[in-house]
Amino acid sequence: MNENMQDAANDGLVERAKSGQMEAYVELVRRIQEKIYHTIFGMTRNHEDADDLTQETFMYAYKALGSFKLKSSFYTWAYRIAVNLTLNHLKKKGREKGREDFEDSAAVFDRTEYAALSPEGDSLKKELKEKLEEAIEKLPPAYKAAFNLVVLQGMSHAEAAKLLGCSESTVSWRMHKARKMLQARLQPYLSEV
């Protein structure tokens, strides 16, 4: 089923869900829950958090269903709720502290440490992967959201901007800054040209 047909089918379900048919709402959720979960997981890198936030997203969406005007697909609408709830969650968890630590540690890397930490071959690749997960985890929430949507979900700046409620230009800046932070953190694990 193409996207338009899917939306049309969903619209019928949304109308039924809005009129109080819980089964219709559950069917809507069933269709998109995996995508929503993976979006949240991409931002939290933690299964428990992703699980809780996925549930919270669908509870929140259900309560707010009356305000859904069908201007976008149900999926897009739920996606925005998921991204916003996850951003709030990350802020609440005080990840800003982690980011400050990260920036400090990235700033003090010098060439000596670079040489001492430079691993080789497969172990370098494995280590890079682990460090990349850590570094993404420590990005500020807004940067992490943009990075997740653009890199992990493969969205364009325009699509990510729509979901994040900001301009394309802001997404572009956040991507630039997120990448600079990641590059600074991962430099010891990235082999030279």
Place this chain on the structure above:
Amino acid sequence: MRCRKSEKWISDGIDGNLAVRKRRKLDAHAEVCGSCRAYRFHLEKIQGEARNLSEPVLPPEYWQDSIARLHANLAKTGPAEQTEFKLRPRQAPAFSPGLRWAWAGAASVLAVGLGLYVLLFQGRGLLETSPLVFGDQVNMLYEKIGDNVDLEAEFNSLIRASILEEAGEFGGEVKHLLYGNSFFLDSLSDEEVQILDAEISKVLKI
């Protein structure tokens, strides 16, 4: 072309968000700049690795259980409510009203500085305006703002307001001021420049 600008373009390029004209300039710069070549290589490597990051593969039972839990929770809450829902509730600004005025002052100083620079040192006309002083100062301010997104949004709006203010002062020539300033051309998308141009034209009725 400066490396700081090049780094932003490399990021845009990886996301497929770089105009052909800029891509050519970037490629030409990378030809002669080893550090930008290395930076691009690093970002491409990060991009490749990030796309291969593992995600949990959850069994069908997990999704069934998830639906069952949701069902149970929904049953407790009753029918969907008809309340208005705001996706992004306005958060308190990350800086005090006093600091807001300080930023407004800083933007005004920048705007006045740009005006004076143009008038005093660019006697050959607005079309030949150099972006160096203004662009450097703005870049420095962006660095100070760091990752404070609220402050960044506020600053962007102040910059925009300053341009419109300049529009009033320079009359129709502001279009040339805008297009002659590579900082704006480089930091804004083509679409944004067009929008800005249209708004300025609307204000000036040109």
